[in-house]
Amino acid sequence: MKNLQPAMRENTRYLKFRIHSEEKVELSGFVDSFWDSAVDFLGSRTLSKASPWIIANKFDEEKQEGVIRVNREEIDAVRAALTLIQSFKGRNGFVEVVKISGAVRGVSESE
Amino acid sequence: MDRSPDLCIREKTTEVVEKARELGWRDPESYETKFLDAEDWGELKRKIQKNRENFDVLVFNGGSEKLNRKAASDARIDVLLHPEKGRKDSGVDEVISKKAAENKVAIGFDLHQLFQTPKIQTHILSHWRKNLRLCEKFDTRYIITTGATEKTDFRAPRDLASVLDSIEFDGRKALNTQEKILEENLKIQEKGVKGGVKRE
Numbered sequence: 001m002k003n004l005q006p007a008m009r010e011n012t013r014y015l016k017f018r019i020h021s022e023e024k025v026e027l028s029g030f031v032d033s034f035w036d037s038a039v040d041f042l043g044s045r046t047l048s049k050a051s052p053w054i055i056a057n058k059f060d061e062e063k064q065e066g067v068i069r070v071n072r073e074e075i076d077a078v079r080a081a082l083t084l085i086q087s088f089k090g091r092n093g094f095v096e097v098v099k100i101s102g103a104v105r106g107v108s109e110s111e
Numbered sequence: 112m113d114r115s116p117d118l119c120i121r122e123k124t125t126e127v128v129e130k131a132r133e134l135g136w137r138d139p140e141s142y143e144t145k146f147l148d149a150e151d152w153g154e155l156k157r158k159i160q161k162n163r164e165n166f167d168v169l170v171f172n173g174g175s176e177k178l179n180r181k182a183a184s185d186a187r188i189d190v191l192l193h194p195e196k197g198r199k200d201s202g203v204d205e206v207i208s209k210k211a212a213e214n215k216v217a218i219g220f221d222l223h224q225l226f227q228t229p230k231i232q233t234h235i236l237s238h239w240r241k242n243l244r245l246c247e248k249f250d251t252r253y254i255i256t257t258g259a260t261e262k263t264d265f266r267a268p269r270d271l272a273s274v275l276d277s278i279e280f281d282g283r284k285a286l287n288t289q290e291k292i293l294e295e296n297l298k299i300q301e302k303g304v305k306g307g308v309k310r311e
């Protein structure tokens with residue numbers, strides 16, 4: 001498929017998050033909790049605008065960190081949905097947003 | 112600028128305190144909060160009198176319309192927490208909001224209230240919107256708190272603020288108000304101003 005012109009592309013931000021939990025959380029556990037929380041809190045309508053995308057190969061299970069790509073306009077909404085996560089596969093835990101950047105390199109290289 | 116405090120931490124265990132420091136909150140051990148519960152105004156009044164001088168922050172757990180109004184009318188109370196709890200309405204009307212603004216009582220939004228089924232979460236958020244509109248209109252103070260009882264209840268300050276940002280209100284202001292309340296109370300204690308003495 002042909003790429004969109006730059007002016008037509010949506011403006012995205014990359015959001016680096018860290019999981020705090022009693023036990024290590026796998027990517028699938030995070031994905032389930034994120035979508036449950038996001039659909040409950042934001043609903044399909046807002047979520048379709050936010051178009052969040054969890055970047056699988058940026059998820060570091062050791063450090064419990066990962067990156068989500070999200071539309072710039074809805075960054076607060078997605079951040080709030082992350083705040084409302086309470087557990088991962090039945091284990092208590094929460095998510096902290098560490099950094100937000102306009103480029104994926106910006107969040108990958110940060111400590 | 113100092114780190115903002117979370118004024119309504121329910122249990123300050125070692126784990127909770129450490130997590131709060133790690134996430135960037137002000138050290139919870141540097142101030143003491145007292146939560147007040149009461150059935151009627153007489154009981155609440157007695158509790159306020161007993162605790163005002165011993166604690167840095169007084170928080171009234173709201174929910175009853177009559178006591179919400181009484182709490183908003185008493186300048187010795189710092190925070191009226193979750194006025195909408197257990198109610199079908201939002202628990203704050205124009206009168207309560209005006210009185211709270213006059214007496215510098217902050218309306219507290221407790222994140223714990225949102226950890227419910229999506230249906231209840233929707234109702235709570237709708238109450239929050241109504242209360243925040245009144246707070247903005249009458250310039251009433253408002254805060255947002257985690258109401259943490261254990262370490263996994265905590266959230267980072269900026270993440271907490273984003274919940275209010277997402278419903279189009281100012282989360283940063285809610286965080287700054289907590290700092291303001293604590294600073295004011297600590298200053299009054301340093302100066303030794305006692306209850307009943309009117310400052311000019």
